Amino acid sequence: MRNLGWLRVPFIFTYAFLYIPIAVLVVMSFNASKSPFVWTGFSTQWYTALFNNELIRQGFINTMIVAVGATILATILGTLLAIGVSRYFRSAIVEAYSLAPAIIPDLVLAIGLLAFFALVGVTLSLFSVLLAHVVFGMAFVAAVVIARIGQTDSSLEEASRDLGAGVVTTFRKITLPSLAPAIIAGALLVFTLSLDEFVIAYFTNGPTTPTLPIVIYSMVRFGVTPEINALAALLLLVSFTIVISAQRITRLTDAV
Amino acid sequence: MSASTTQSGRGAARRRALTGRAIFAGPGLLYITLFMTIPVLLVLVYSFFQRGRFGGIVWEFTLENYVRAFEPVYLNVLSNSLVIAGTTTVLALVIGYPTAYAITRLPKRWRTVALVLVVLPFWTNFLIRTYAWIVLLNSEGPINSSLVDAGIISAPIGLLYTPGAVIVGLVYAYLPLVILPVYASIERLDRQLIEAASNLGASRVRAFFDVTLPLTLPGVMIGAIFVFVPSLGNFVVPELLGGGKTVMVGNLIRDQFLEARDWPFGAVLALFVISLLVILFAIQAAISRRINGTGKRYAAKQVTHA
Amino acid sequence: MTLDSTNAPLLRVSSVSKAYGDVVALDDVNIEIQQNEFFALLGPSGCGKTTLLRSIAGFEDPDAGAITILGAGSGTGSGPGEGGQIDLLSLPPNKRPVNLMFQSYALFPHMNVRKNIAYGLEREGLGKDEIAERVNEVLITTGLTDKADVRPAQLSGGQRQRVALARAIVKRPRLLLLDEPLSALDRKVRAEMQIELKRLQHEVGITFVVVTHDQEEAMSMADRIAVMHEGRVQQIADPVTLYSQPANVFVADFIGTGSLLHGIVANAVLLLRPEAVHISAEMAGAQLHGEVVETHFFGGSSTTSVRVAEMETLIVASHPGAPKFAVGERVGISWNADDAILLEDQP
Structure with missing residues (x-):
C-alpha cells in the first residue's frame, strides 16, 4: 500500500465503490424501521418476514431445482468437454467455440432460446430454464478445468495409455482425480451463476414458476422494502461463501 | 514387419484420438450447437421474415425489419445506447486501469486477495447489486441525506432515474470485468521495457504512454468489450435506475420479444449487438497481433473470471 | 583534452x-x-x-x-x-x-528497429533530420541497415543484441x-x-x-x-x-584453473596453475609424489591429474602434446618457486 504512491487514490476508490453499496444493504437489513433509509435500531424482523413470505419461499425452491439440476449436468458435460478440447483436439477454434456461451451477451442467448423453444415446441417451464443454464454453465466449468489441465502435465495419462489402459480407464483412474479440485470449483461457480441468473430465466421460464431472481425483479420494480435488504444480505453471504471456497479449492486467480 | 507395426500403431493412435474426441467433447459440442448456435442462427433467420400476430413468425421473406431500424425513433435509441455504453466503458477504464496497475504493484500474497475482492461482487446477484444503488441514490437515501447534513445542498436532489444513475449502475456492474484483463496484461508486461524507456531518457509519464499503454492495449480492449457489449444489452439497469426514461437497445429488444411481440424486429436489434461484439473482437485480435503477434488465447482465458 | x-x-x-x-x-x-x-x-x-x-x-x-x-x-x-x-x-x-544494455535486451516489441534506435534521440528533443542521420550512421556501424524496418520479433538473437547495442550507443x-x-x-x-x-x-x-x-x-x-x-x-x-597475482583464495579459484594446496606452506595456501606444474617419472628432486588418476587430450595439449596421498585436491598439470603418462603410474611433481602463488589462508 505504502509504495503505491498516487495509485492509492484509484485503488481505494475502487474498493470503496465496490463494497460500500453492499455494506449499506447489509447494515440496513438489520434496521428496525420500515423505511429502508433511516436507521432506528437493531432488529432481525425482516429476516423473519422473509421466511414467512410465500412468494420468496416458492421462488427459492424453484431456483434450487434449476441450480442443482443445471450444476450436475453442466459439471459433467463441461468436464468432459474440457478434457476433449485440451487432450484430443488441441485447436484454438474448438476451444473458443466451447467457451463462447460464457461470452455471448445473455440477452442474445435468451431471445435465441425463446425463439428456439417456441419453434421446436418446448413448453416454457423450469425445465427450459435448466436447459438454458446448462449452456453457459458448461462453458464456465470447461474454462476452469481447461486452465487446470494446462497446469498439469499429460505424461501420466500417456503412460497409462501406453501401459494398455483404455481411454475410459485412464480417465477414471488418472485424469479425474487430478482434476477434482477444478471440477468442484467449476461446479460451485455454476451453482452461484444459476442461483443469481435473471435475464435468461426471465425469457425462458413459464409464468407459474418464477425463480428467486424473477421474484426479486418484480419486488424491486415496485420499490424499496426492508425485506429485500434482508434477502440481499443472505444472497450476498451465500455467493461470497461459495466463490471464496471455489477460490481456495483451485487458486482461480492464478489462471488469469 | 516393423513398418507395418508402426503403421498399425499410428492407426490405433488416430482411432484413440477420434474416440477421445467423440466421447469427451462430443456431448458438450453437440449441446452448445443445439442450445446456442442454432438459437442464435434462428435469430438471424427470423430477422428476414415477417412478424406473427401474437409473436412468432410468418414465413414470408422481407427486409422490412432492417429498414425499420433506420427510423429516427430507433436510430435515436441506438445512438443514445452507444453514448451511454461508451461513457460507461470510458469511466470503467479510467477507474479500472489505475486500480489494476496498483494491484500489480502489491506483494504477491496481497495481489491474490485484491483480485478476489474485485471478482467477488461480480459473482453476486446482479439485481441485488443494482438494487443497492436504488437505496443509495434515493432522495431519502444516504448520499442525499449526508449531502444535506453537510450543508452542500439544502434539499435532496434527484439522483435516481437519470442517465447518470444508469451509467453508475453499469460501471458498478461491469468494473470487475475491466480490471481482470487489464491486470493480466500489465502483469505480463516486461518491467525492463519501462526501465529501458526511462534509461533512454523518457520521463515516467512519457514511458507510460510510449510503452506501458500500447503494450497493454490488447487487455484494455478485452476489458472495454466486456463492459461495452453487455452494457448495450442491459435492460435491467436502465429500467431500475433510469426509471424507464433512458431507453437502451436492451430495453427495445426485451420489449419486442415480450411486449410488442415483434420478434423479427427484435432479432434485427439483437444482431446489431452481436455484430458489434464480433467486430470489436476482430479489432482486438488485429491490435494484439500488431503489437506482439500473440494474444490468441487471450479472450478465452478471461472467461474463467467472467 | x-x-x-x-x-x-x-x-x-x-x-x-x-x-x-x-x-x-x-x-x-x-x-x-x-x-x-x-x-x-x-x-x-x-x-x-x-x-x-x-x-x-x-x-x-x-x-x-x-x-x-x-x-x-x-x-x-x-x-x-x-x-x-x-x-x-x-x-x-x-x-x-549513462545508458544500459539490458540482459534481455528489452527491445520495444511494438516498434521497428529504426524506431527502437531513434527512441532515445527523440527523448532528447533532437530535430528529425539529425535523428535520421544518427540512426542511419549507427545502423551502418552495427550492420543493421537492411533490418531497419523489421520488428524485433523477426530478428535472430545476435541481431537483437545489435539493436540493443545500437539503441544505447546512438545516444553517445x-x-x-x-x-x-x-x-x-x-x-x-x-x-x-x-x-x-x-x-x-x-x-x-x-x-x-x-x-x-x-x-x-x-x-x-x-x-x-x-x-x-x-x-x-x-x-x-x-x-x-x-x-x-590473485588477491585471495576466492579470486584464485574463480579466475582460471589451478590447484589450491593447503598444508604445504604454513598458514598459507599454495596456488599452482596447471602450466606451472611439471611431472616426470623422476622421483628424485620432486617436491611431491603421486599417482596419475586422469588424463585429457585436447589435440594440441593435454592435462594430467595426479592424486597425492593425504591431499584432498588433485594437482593438475598441462603440457603440450599427447599425455605422457598412463592412469595408475606414479610420478614426481615439481614447480619453480617463482611460478607458485602464495595466498593468505582464509577460513
Whole structure:
C-alpha cells in the first residue's frame, strides 16, 4: 500500500465503490424501521418476514431445482468437454467455440432460446430454464478445468495409455482425480451463476414458476422494502461463501 | 514387419484420438450447437421474415425489419445506447486501469486477495447489486441525506432515474470485468521495457504512454468489450435506475420479444449487438497481433473470471 | 583534452552499500573507472554486480555511499559540475548520462528497429533530420541497415543484441553499461560478438562497463576487471594480474584453473596453475609424489591429474602434446618457486 504512491487514490476508490453499496444493504437489513433509509435500531424482523413470505419461499425452491439440476449436468458435460478440447483436439477454434456461451451477451442467448423453444415446441417451464443454464454453465466449468489441465502435465495419462489402459480407464483412474479440485470449483461457480441468473430465466421460464431472481425483479420494480435488504444480505453471504471456497479449492486467480 | 507395426500403431493412435474426441467433447459440442448456435442462427433467420400476430413468425421473406431500424425513433435509441455504453466503458477504464496497475504493484500474497475482492461482487446477484444503488441514490437515501447534513445542498436532489444513475449502475456492474484483463496484461508486461524507456531518457509519464499503454492495449480492449457489449444489452439497469426514461437497445429488444411481440424486429436489434461484439473482437485480435503477434488465447482465458 | 580530465576517473563509486532486508547486496564498494576503459564486473550470481549496475543506471537506490560521474567537457547540460564530478544518485534514471544494455535486451516489441534506435534521440528533443542521420550512421556501424524496418520479433538473437547495442550507443553516452551482454547468445555467435563489442568500443570511443559471470568473457574483452563476491569487491586489476597475482583464495579459484594446496606452506595456501606444474617419472628432486588418476587430450595439449596421498585436491598439470603418462603410474611433481602463488589462508 505504502509504495503505491498516487495509485492509492484509484485503488481505494475502487474498493470503496465496490463494497460500500453492499455494506449499506447489509447494515440496513438489520434496521428496525420500515423505511429502508433511516436507521432506528437493531432488529432481525425482516429476516423473519422473509421466511414467512410465500412468494420468496416458492421462488427459492424453484431456483434450487434449476441450480442443482443445471450444476450436475453442466459439471459433467463441461468436464468432459474440457478434457476433449485440451487432450484430443488441441485447436484454438474448438476451444473458443466451447467457451463462447460464457461470452455471448445473455440477452442474445435468451431471445435465441425463446425463439428456439417456441419453434421446436418446448413448453416454457423450469425445465427450459435448466436447459438454458446448462449452456453457459458448461462453458464456465470447461474454462476452469481447461486452465487446470494446462497446469498439469499429460505424461501420466500417456503412460497409462501406453501401459494398455483404455481411454475410459485412464480417465477414471488418472485424469479425474487430478482434476477434482477444478471440477468442484467449476461446479460451485455454476451453482452461484444459476442461483443469481435473471435475464435468461426471465425469457425462458413459464409464468407459474418464477425463480428467486424473477421474484426479486418484480419486488424491486415496485420499490424499496426492508425485506429485500434482508434477502440481499443472505444472497450476498451465500455467493461470497461459495466463490471464496471455489477460490481456495483451485487458486482461480492464478489462471488469469 | 516393423513398418507395418508402426503403421498399425499410428492407426490405433488416430482411432484413440477420434474416440477421445467423440466421447469427451462430443456431448458438450453437440449441446452448445443445439442450445446456442442454432438459437442464435434462428435469430438471424427470423430477422428476414415477417412478424406473427401474437409473436412468432410468418414465413414470408422481407427486409422490412432492417429498414425499420433506420427510423429516427430507433436510430435515436441506438445512438443514445452507444453514448451511454461508451461513457460507461470510458469511466470503467479510467477507474479500472489505475486500480489494476496498483494491484500489480502489491506483494504477491496481497495481489491474490485484491483480485478476489474485485471478482467477488461480480459473482453476486446482479439485481441485488443494482438494487443497492436504488437505496443509495434515493432522495431519502444516504448520499442525499449526508449531502444535506453537510450543508452542500439544502434539499435532496434527484439522483435516481437519470442517465447518470444508469451509467453508475453499469460501471458498478461491469468494473470487475475491466480490471481482470487489464491486470493480466500489465502483469505480463516486461518491467525492463519501462526501465529501458526511462534509461533512454523518457520521463515516467512519457514511458507510460510510449510503452506501458500500447503494450497493454490488447487487455484494455478485452476489458472495454466486456463492459461495452453487455452494457448495450442491459435492460435491467436502465429500467431500475433510469426509471424507464433512458431507453437502451436492451430495453427495445426485451420489449419486442415480450411486449410488442415483434420478434423479427427484435432479432434485427439483437444482431446489431452481436455484430458489434464480433467486430470489436476482430479489432482486438488485429491490435494484439500488431503489437506482439500473440494474444490468441487471450479472450478465452478471461472467461474463467467472467 | 586537459591533463586533469585524463587523470580523473570517469566514474567513481565510493563506499556504496545496499541491503535487501537481511541480504547484503553491496558492501562498501569502491571502484574507479577511467575514460575509454573496457571495464568488467565479474562474479558469480548473487555477488552484487547487477545491483551495482542498476544503481549506476538509477533503478536501485544505494543505502549509503556516492556514485559520481565526470561532467562533460563540452556541456551536455546534465549538471552544474561542468568538468567536475556530477552526483549521479541525485538524478532520476532518465536524466543520467549513462545508458544500459539490458540482459534481455528489452527491445520495444511494438516498434521497428529504426524506431527502437531513434527512441532515445527523440527523448532528447533532437530535430528529425539529425535523428535520421544518427540512426542511419549507427545502423551502418552495427550492420543493421537492411533490418531497419523489421520488428524485433523477426530478428535472430545476435541481431537483437545489435539493436540493443545500437539503441544505447546512438545516444553517445559517457558510459555504457552492459548487463550479461552475451549470455543469451549461442556459442558461435558469442565469439563473434565478443570481437564485435571490442571493435565497437574502439570505434565509438565510449567507456564500457560489462557485467558478467563468465570469467573467460571478462578476461578476453576487458582492460580491467573487478571481481566481486558476496557484495564486496575482491580485487580490481587487469586480466594478467588477476591470473598471476590473485588477491585471495576466492579470486584464485574463480579466475582460471589451478590447484589450491593447503598444508604445504604454513598458514598459507599454495596456488599452482596447471602450466606451472611439471611431472616426470623422476622421483628424485620432486617436491611431491603421486599417482596419475586422469588424463585429457585436447589435440594440441593435454592435462594430467595426479592424486597425492593425504591431499584432498588433485594437482593438475598441462603440457603440450599427447599425455605422457598412463592412469595408475606414479610420478614426481615439481614447480619453480617463482611460478607458485602464495595466498593468505582464509577460513
